[in-house]
Amino acid sequence: xxxxxxxxxxxxxxxxxxxVSRVLNNRPGVKEYTRQRVLEAMKSLGYQPDIAARELSTRxxxxxxxxxxxxxxRLTPFFFLFTESLMxxxxxxxxxxxxxxxxxxxxxxxxxDGMILFGAHDADPRITFLKERQVPFVLLGRGEGIxxxxxxxxxxxxxxxxxxxxxxxxxxxxxxxxLQHQASNDRYEGFIAALRDNGIEQDPKPxxxxxxxxxxxxxxxxxxxxxxKDFTAIFAASDEMAAGAFRCLEDHQISCxxxxxxxxxxxxxxxxxxxxxxxxxxxxxxxxxxxxxxxQIEGRAPxxxxxxxxxxxxxxxxxxx
Numbered sequence: 592x593x594x595x596x597x598x599x600x601x602x603x604x605x606x607x608x609x610x611v612s613r614v615l616n617n618r619p620g621v622k623e624y625t626r627q628r629v630l631e632a633m634k635s636l637g638y639q640p641d642i643a644a645r646e647l648s649t650r651x652x653x654x655x656x657x658x659x660x661x662x663x664x665r666l667t668p669f670f671f672l673f674t675e676s677l678m679x680x681x682x683x684x685x686x687x688x689x690x691x692x693x694x695x696x697x698x699x700x701x702x703x704d705g706m707i708l709f710g711a712h713d714a715d716p717r718i719t720f721l722k723e724r725q726v727p728f729v730l731l732g733r734g735e736g737i738x739x740x741x742x743x744x745x746x747x748x749x750x751x752x753x754x755x756x757x758x759x760x761x762x763x764x765x766x767x768x769x770l771q772h773q774a775s776n777d778r779y780e781g782f783i784a785a786l787r788d789n790g791i792e793q794d795p796k797p798x799x800x801x802x803x804x805x806x807x808x809x810x811x812x813x814x815x816x817x818x819x820k821d822f823t824a825i826f827a828a829s830d831e832m833a834a835g836a837f838r839c840l841e842d843h844q845i846s847c848x849x850x851x852x853x854x855x856x857x858x859x860x861x862x863x864x865x866x867x868x869x870x871x872x873x874x875x876x877x878x879x880x881x882x883x884x885x886x887q888i889e890g891r892a893p894x895x896x897x898x899x900x901x902x903x904x905x906x907x908x909x910x911x912x
Contacts (some may be wrong), residue, residue, distance in 0.1 A: 595638045604632035613638050652814055653704045655681070655884065656691035658717065660710035660807065667803050669857050669873070670709060673731070676877035677707070679858040686881075705884045707731060727887035729880055732773055733818040739882045740894040742876065742900050744774045748781025750828045750902040751854040754867070756789045759911035760824040760852060766811060766836055767828045768803040775803075775828045778856060782826055799829065805835030812839045823851055823911045830855035830862040837866075850909040870901045 606625060614621055614629040619631075632638075657674060659666065665735070674690075681688035691706070695779030706728040708717055718737060721728045730739040755763055765782060768775035779798060799815055801808035827888060829835035840847050844860045847853055855862065858870035876898050883896065 600632050600638050604629045655705050657707045658691045659879045668859050672873050676874045729883045740785050740896040742898045744777035745781035747900040748778035749785045752782040752785025755824045762822040763824040764822045765826050766799045766801040766808050766832050778828045793905045801832040808832035808835030809839045812836050822870045826852045827855050830857045830859040848909040865906045867905045870903050
């Protein structure tokens with residue numbers, strides 16, 4: 592019989608993974624009736640808490656650094672929300688957390704307990720650097736043979752495509768981030784898979800490089816509209832790009848969702864509650880990242896966690912007529 596996971600407890604009790612983690616670690620911010628519901632779910636499922644899942648809360652003073660890949664063009668709103676969630680957890684658990692500069696200059700002596708890498712890939716030299724120095728780390732993304740975590744980007748793209756197809760859309764423009772960006776590409780591949788699985792065999796509209804910015808999406812879509820207006824929907828790989836696309840449509844007197852529907856990604860609070868989007872539970876992502884880091888500090892085998900995502904239908908999508 593397979594071991595019951597924290598995700599199954601969350602599903603059984605109808606709360607987020609982050610809420611289950613807070614109950615496990617006896618942290619504030621959970622209403623008593625919610626806490627009891629989680630505890631009852633643990634009991635009924637026979638859940639045995641993993642010591643590593645609670646280890647960080649008993650290690651006050653751990654020194655943890657966050658490092659962004661060299662050459663990163665711009666830090667996205669998602670990065671800042673993720674960092675804010677990490678900092679909130681750090682304050683509650685008494686962890687010492689700060690951003691670290693270029694690792695090519697060496698690792699600061701005061702930051703030796705663990706690292707979280709943002710924007711990395713399998714061949715990233717930072718991975719070799721930290722392995723050689725035996726510094727525990729977690730990659731925010733996907734990697735082979737290392738501890739890593741990411742949202743289910745392929746499924747997010749698939750859900751976005753399926754939603755638009757269910758509304759009758761067939762001519763869909765995709766606005767991606769950097770064309771070599773792992774998460775953006777995974778979202779695009781999921782979107783294409785949804786087209787194929789729904790019997791749409793024709794080639795999709797070309798992918799626009801929006802650079803994960805509202806301005807990049809605005810400019811890319813504006814250029815595209817000069818040569819092609821034969822589409823009814825847009826899937827943007829981030830909410831910020833979705834907002835840029837929305838403004839571009841407005842400036843071209845194209846209504847959303849009346850003429851063109853838009854689906855974004857991340858469910859960023861700053862974008863507002865108007866956009867249909869793919870929701871990522873960023874606080875839970877941060878919690879699980881620290882669980883993985885705790886396991887690495889304890890010398891456990893590396894593993895990967897894929898966090899679920901969910902489409903939230905709002906005001907920027909409607910049936911194609």
